[in-house]
Every structure is written in structure tokens, then in C-alpha cells.
Amino acid sequence: MTFEEWMLYTGLSASSASKYDGAIRGSLSECAVEHHLVEGSLIAITSRTQFESLVKIIRDLPIFIDRNERGHHMYSSALLKYAEYLGAGFENDVESDIELILANPEIALTEKNNLVKARIGQGAFRQRLIGIWNNCSVTGFKDVSLLIASHIKPWRVSNNAQRLDEFNGLLLVPNLDKAFDTGLITFDEDGEIRISSQFLEPEKLGITNDLRVSLKPENEAYMKFHRTDVFRAK
Numbered sequence: 001m002t003f004e005e006w007m008l009y010t011g012l013s014a015s016s017a018s019k020y021d022g023a024i025r026g027s028l029s030e031c032a033v034e035h036h037l038v039e040g041s042l043i044a045i046t047s048r049t050q051f052e053s054l055v056k057i058i059r060d061l062p063i064f065i066d067r068n069e070r071g072h073h074m075y076s077s078a079l080l081k082y083a084e085y086l087g088a089g090f091e092n093d094v095e096s097d098i099e100l101i102l103a104n105p106e107i108a109l110t111e112k113n114n115l116v117k118a119r120i121g122q123g124a125f126r127q128r129l130i131g132i133w134n135n136c137s138v139t140g141f142k143d144v145s146l147l148i149a150s151h152i153k154p155w156r157v158s159n160n161a162q163r164l165d166e167f168n169g170l171l172l173v174p175n176l177d178k179a180f181d182t183g184l185i186t187f188d189e190d191g192e193i194r195i196s197s198q199f200l201e202p203e204k205l206g207i208t209n210d211l212r213v214s215l216k217p218e219n220e221a222y223m224k225f226h227r228t229d230v231f232r233a234k
Contacts, residue, residue: 004017031061055079098116118149118163137170137214167219179199179202187215
């Protein structure tokens with residue numbers, strides 16, 4: 001779901017959604033590029049943490065302050081809305097998660113290495129998922145080099161044991177991984193897919209109601225969390 005579509009879905013008027021989307025894609029992106037804060041459009045940023053760090057700098061720029069005053073604070077409202085959009089559901093800020101792991105003095109070096117590899121879908125976590133599934137957990141696609149080791153219960157709310165638990169994972173083709181990670185799809189106890197009403201045109205990504213996964217009993221506690229806390233049911 002695009003930024004503008006999300007704003008409309010949350011009840012913002014069409015005119016406001018259009019203005020905020022235009023501000024992020026246009027003037028605000030141009031301002032950030034001119035001041036060497038980014039190399040391209042702000043709309044390409046997917047991490048709320050990264051975006052909010054940029055916002056702190058942008059808000060102090062004289063050109064932003066001037067335009068924001070003349071625009072009756074429309075630009076600051078646009079920045080707030082985009083931050084909300086990035087924060088909808090669970091963040092997937094890999095860089096920040098890795099920094100937190102490395103900075104934690106209570107985690108031994110070997111465990112840090114294992115956690116970092118698991119966070120980026122590599123190492124023993126990925127190998128164990130391949131051993132369990134052999135191919136995409138949903139589609140059966142066999143080239144594991146193109147598959148992503150995806151956590152079921154999000155990394156941010158898992159403890160270290162859950163982060164390394166192979167039953168807290170699915171092996172997915174990239175389109176399913178992204179949709180699952182952002183809560184646009186989930187799976188029932190019987191493995192049938194559920195598609196969020198917020199997911200526009202999922203069929204264009206090959207995501208249809210006939211997809212299913214053969215869940216292991218050990219997957220269910222994690223998938224229950226995904227259904228209730230990650231899936232965008234409304």
C-alpha cells in the first residue's frame with residue numbers, strides 16, 4: 001500500500017492525502033537532496049528510525065522553516081504522516097537491530113554473531129529453515145538461493161532464543177516475505193492464507209486466496225502472535 005493509499009485508508013481527505021504525498025515526493029525530497037541528506041526521494045526510505053533522524057535535521061533548515069510557515073505547517077504535517085506510515089505495523093529496521101545486538105554487553109560474542117546472522121536471514125537460522133522446508137514454505141519454489149528466511153514473530157518482540165528458533169521462521173519467495181513481514185498476509189491454524197483488506201491488488205504479485213502453508217505444530221504459537229499482533233485485520 002502506497003503512502004497516499006494508506007492515508008486515504010486511514011480516513012484522511014483526498015486533498016490532504018494528495019498534498020502530503022506531493023510534499024514528500026517533491027519539495028521535501030528536493031530539499032533533502034540539495035542539503036546532501038539523501039541521494040534520492042524520501043519515499044524510498046522504509047525505516048522509521050532512519051526517517052526520523054533525517055526529520056530532525058530537515059526541521060532545522062532555514063528553507064524548511066520558511067516554507068513550513070508560509071505553508072501553514074503543511075510540510076511538518078506531511079513529515080509526521082510519513083513517519084506514521086513507516087511505523088504502521090512492526091518496523092523492519094535491520095541496521096538498528098544489529099547495532100543494538102552489538103552494543104549489548106550481556107550477550108557473548110558467539111551469540112552476537114549468531115543473532116546478527118539470523119537477523120539478516122543467514123547462518124544457522126537459515127540453514128535450519130532450509131533443512132525443514134527444502135523450498136518455499138508456501139509455493140514450493142525450489143531455488144533456495146532466491147528464498148528469504150523470514151521470522152514469524154517479529155524480531156523486535158522476540159527474545160534471543162525465539163530469534164534463533166527455526167520454528168519461528170518460514171522460507172519464502174521475496175514477494176510473500178515482504179507481504180508477510182508487513183502484516184498484509186498471515187496464515188490460519190490450518191495453513192490457509194488470509195489477505196488483509198489493506199493489500200491492494202495482491203494478485204499482481206501472485207498472492208491469491210488458494211495459497212497455503214503446511215505448518216508444523218511448533219510454528220503455531222508464533223503464527224498465533226502474527227495473526228493477532230502483526231496481521232492488518234482491518
